[in-house]
Every structure is written in structure tokens, then in C-alpha cells.
Amino acid sequence: MPSIRMHKKYDSLEPILTITNLTKKFGYLTAVKDLSFTINRGNVYGILGPNGSGKSTTLGIVLNVVNKTAGNFHWFDGNISTHDALKKVGAIIERPNFYPYMSAAQNLKLVCKIKGVDYQKINEKLEIVGLLDRKDSKFRTYSLGMKQRLAIASALLNDPEILILDEPTNGLDPQGIHQIREIIKKIAEKGTTILLASHLLDEVEKVCSHVVVLRKGVKLYAGRVDEMISSHGFFELKSTNETKLIAQLENHKSFSKIISKNNLITAFLNEPMKSEDLNEFLFKQDIILTHLVQRKESLEEQFLKLTDNS
Structure with a gap:
């Protein structure tokens, strides 16, 4: 057996x-x-x-x-x-x-x-x-x-x-x-x-x-x-009132870094956040989003960061 x-x-x-x-x-x-x-x-x-x-x-x-x-x-x-x-x-x-x-x-x-x-x-x-x-x-x-x-x-x-x-x-x-x-x-x-x-x-x-x-x-x-790859990811955002949007994000404790390039705002998270919660928060501040995508950094992005900084 x-x-x-x-x-x-x-x-x-x-x-x-x-x-x-x-x-x-x-x-x-x-x-x-x-x-x-x-x-x-x-x-x-x-x-x-x-x-x-x-x-x-x-x-x-x-x-x-x-x-x-x-x-x-x-x-x-x-x-x-x-x-x-x-x-x-x-x-x-x-x-x-x-x-x-x-x-x-x-x-x-x-x-x-x-x-x-x-x-x-x-x-x-x-x-x-x-x-x-x-x-x-x-x-x-x-x-x-x-x-x-x-x-x-x-x-x-x-x-x-x-x-x-x-x-x-x-x-x-x-x-x-x-x-x-x-x-x-x-x-x-x-x-x-x-x-x-x-x-x-x-x-x-x-x-x-x-x-x-x-x-x-x-x-x-x-x-x-x-x-x-445990960074909490980031949001890609667009709004008709970009200046007001950036100001709100910069004053929000959940975000570590805000980048604005070619009318696209990338907001990096330092803690978990759902896209619907962000949308609701901004709506209450009279900011209407025309674009909202939530992304995680890939291993490739992390790897490139490591090798670029060394």
C-alpha cells in the first residue's frame, strides 16, 4: 500500500x-x-x-x-x-x-x-x-x-x-x-x-x-x-474647478502627495479610501468630478522607484 x-x-x-x-x-x-x-x-x-x-x-x-x-x-x-x-x-x-x-x-x-x-x-x-x-x-x-x-x-x-x-x-x-x-x-x-x-x-x-x-x-x-505594493494606491481625477479640487486634496489627511499634469490630478493615498467616499466628500464641497479612477501601484512601478533611487 x-x-x-x-x-x-x-x-x-x-x-x-x-x-x-x-x-x-x-x-x-x-x-x-x-x-x-x-x-x-x-x-x-x-x-x-x-x-x-x-x-x-x-x-x-x-x-x-x-x-x-x-x-x-x-x-x-x-x-x-x-x-x-x-x-x-x-x-x-x-x-x-x-x-x-x-x-x-x-x-x-x-x-x-x-x-x-x-x-x-x-x-x-x-x-x-x-x-x-x-x-x-x-x-x-x-x-x-x-x-x-x-x-x-x-x-x-x-x-x-x-x-x-x-x-x-x-x-x-x-x-x-x-x-x-x-x-x-x-x-x-x-x-x-x-x-x-x-x-x-x-x-x-x-x-x-x-x-x-x-x-x-x-x-x-x-x-x-x-x-x-502595499501603497494604498492613488486616484486620477479631473474637475472643472481644478484649483479648488487641489486645495481640498492638499488639506485632506488621507493624501500624501498631489501631482497636477495636463489637466489630470493624481492624488496618492496614505491610508485606504473608497472612490465613492472621495466622490461624496468632494460633492459636499461643491466640486463635481468629470473623471475618477482608482489605481494600485504595480510591482513594476515600485521596482522602478527602487532602482531609480538607488
């Missing part, structure tokens, strides 16, 4: 990976500079930054394939060697490397032998990535997206506590990107912690609960995605 793996409700503050003042230099180039952050259990983390920001170098260090210059990192509670900790980690940091003339199932059997995993896991993991019906097809017949999904299945064979993915959707078409993102969400829902590196803001916003923003190896932000 197959064993049933129970997923306990994890304490989200239980650390899986702790990075402290990590630095990596390649000659005169500092790829990672004094980097510190913690990955806690049960979340989906994105390391976000343009190419050359130090994402892959950071992953390489914690996976023991790149030597650090300074600083430290430790897995779990720190009482386990990196070698033993990595047995609980699944990672894809390079393009999948399978035998082209062998089927998906045959390739995964080899991985099972190397990892000491029961062959029973093969079908279970192929089903998660949507490849069970193509398990007997040769790897060379797979599309790029299918190859990437097979790599994820391979990384999941040992039931890792954390799955690490470096640019998992790179080079894929829109359908392939969507499939990988849905698989990541599905794996996370089962309790596996995920750490992915990406240069795509859209990817982090759609998939991740937490984000670490890097630029030139320096951390610009680390925290929850929803807190990064």
Missing part, C-alpha cells in the same frame, strides 16, 4: 535558508555584495533583478557550486552540514540534462537510482507536471516547455523541502510560461517552499509571496510582495 505523505501546517517563520552578509567577487567584479535575507518555510520567494544582478551567483553559492568570498549561509536550523541539507533540496539551475534517446520515465529511473528514491515516485511526479501521458516518449521529442517540466519532475523525486528554480520560464512561449507558473503554484499549495530567480516582474507578481530585489549584487528590498 503506497504511503500517504502528510503535509503539516508549517510555521511560516521557520527558516529553511539563512543568508548573512554574503559577498562574492570575481576578480575586480563584485557579483554579490553584503547580501542578507532569510527564506522561511511554506512560501514562494522570488529573487528579482535584471541579468547580472547576482541572482544565479547567489543560488550557486547556497547550492555549493560557487565558492563565496565572504559572509555565511546555513540551511534549516544551522545544525546540519550543507552536504546533508542539500539532500532535502531540489534544484534546477541549468538547462535540463537528460539522455535524448531515452524516454522520460527511463531518464527519471536513472535519477531515482542516483538519489536512492523508489521508482513509485516517477508517475506521481510526472502527473504533477502534466507529462504522465508522455512518459514513454523519448526526451528528444519533447518541446522546450516539456523538457523544463520534466526537469521539475526530476527535482521533485526526493520530495524536497525546498525547490530552487533559476529563470524557470526562460525561452518558453506564452503557453509554456503559463504551464510552468501553474505547476509552481500547485507545488507550493502542497507545502513545498520555492525559491526562484527571475528577471520578470510579471512572474514574481503572479507566482511569489515574497521577493528579494537585487541590482548589481546589492539588495534593494526584501519582504512580502503584497507589502512591496
Whole structure:
């Protein structure tokens, strides 16, 4: 009878990976500079930054394939060697490397032998990535997206506590990107912690609960995605009496900044407010709005603010 793996409700503050003042230099180039952050259990983390920001170098260090210059990192509670900790980690940091003339199932059997995993896991993991019906097809017949999904299945064979993915959707078409993102969400829902590196803001916003923003190896932000975009947003407004409207907004405690440009007034909130409440308030001040739109700042807008100010 197959064993049933129970997923306990994890304490989200239980650390899986702790990075402290990590630095990596390649000659005169500092790829990672004094980097510190913690990955806690049960979340989906994105390391976000343009190419050359130090994402892959950071992953390489914690996976023991790149030597650090300074600083430290430790897995779990720190009482386990990196070698033993990595047995609980699944990672894809390079393009999948399978035998082209062998089927998906045959390739995964080899991985099972190397990892000491029961062959029973093969079908279970192929089903998660949507490849069970193509398990007997040769790897060379797979599309790029299918190859990437097979790599994820391979990384999941040992039931890792954390799955690490470096640019998992790179080079894929829109359908392939969507499939990988849905698989990541599905794996996370089962309790596996995920750490992915990406240069795509859209990817982090759609998939991740937490984000670490890097630029030139320096951390610009680390925290929850929803807190990064937790500004209360802003209103775009137009009125026939613009001067009176600006005066009312500037004297209102709910607004932090008012910008007037090309007859459009943008009023940034420092606390929550509904558009109907603003409309009612202004109407009572004899101000009639001809345009009222409420918007939230996107992760992209926040990211551009961070990188512009650094």
C-alpha cells in the first residue's frame, strides 16, 4: 500500500535558508555584495533583478557550486552540514540534462537510482507536471516547455523541502510560461517552499509571496510582495474647478502627495479610501468630478522607484 505523505501546517517563520552578509567577487567584479535575507518555510520567494544582478551567483553559492568570498549561509536550523541539507533540496539551475534517446520515465529511473528514491515516485511526479501521458516518449521529442517540466519532475523525486528554480520560464512561449507558473503554484499549495530567480516582474507578481530585489549584487528590498505594493494606491481625477479640487486634496489627511499634469490630478493615498467616499466628500464641497479612477501601484512601478533611487 503506497504511503500517504502528510503535509503539516508549517510555521511560516521557520527558516529553511539563512543568508548573512554574503559577498562574492570575481576578480575586480563584485557579483554579490553584503547580501542578507532569510527564506522561511511554506512560501514562494522570488529573487528579482535584471541579468547580472547576482541572482544565479547567489543560488550557486547556497547550492555549493560557487565558492563565496565572504559572509555565511546555513540551511534549516544551522545544525546540519550543507552536504546533508542539500539532500532535502531540489534544484534546477541549468538547462535540463537528460539522455535524448531515452524516454522520460527511463531518464527519471536513472535519477531515482542516483538519489536512492523508489521508482513509485516517477508517475506521481510526472502527473504533477502534466507529462504522465508522455512518459514513454523519448526526451528528444519533447518541446522546450516539456523538457523544463520534466526537469521539475526530476527535482521533485526526493520530495524536497525546498525547490530552487533559476529563470524557470526562460525561452518558453506564452503557453509554456503559463504551464510552468501553474505547476509552481500547485507545488507550493502542497507545502513545498520555492525559491526562484527571475528577471520578470510579471512572474514574481503572479507566482511569489515574497521577493528579494537585487541590482548589481546589492539588495534593494526584501519582504512580502503584497507589502512591496502595499501603497494604498492613488486616484486620477479631473474637475472643472481644478484649483479648488487641489486645495481640498492638499488639506485632506488621507493624501500624501498631489501631482497636477495636463489637466489630470493624481492624488496618492496614505491610508485606504473608497472612490465613492472621495466622490461624496468632494460633492459636499461643491466640486463635481468629470473623471475618477482608482489605481494600485504595480510591482513594476515600485521596482522602478527602487532602482531609480538607488
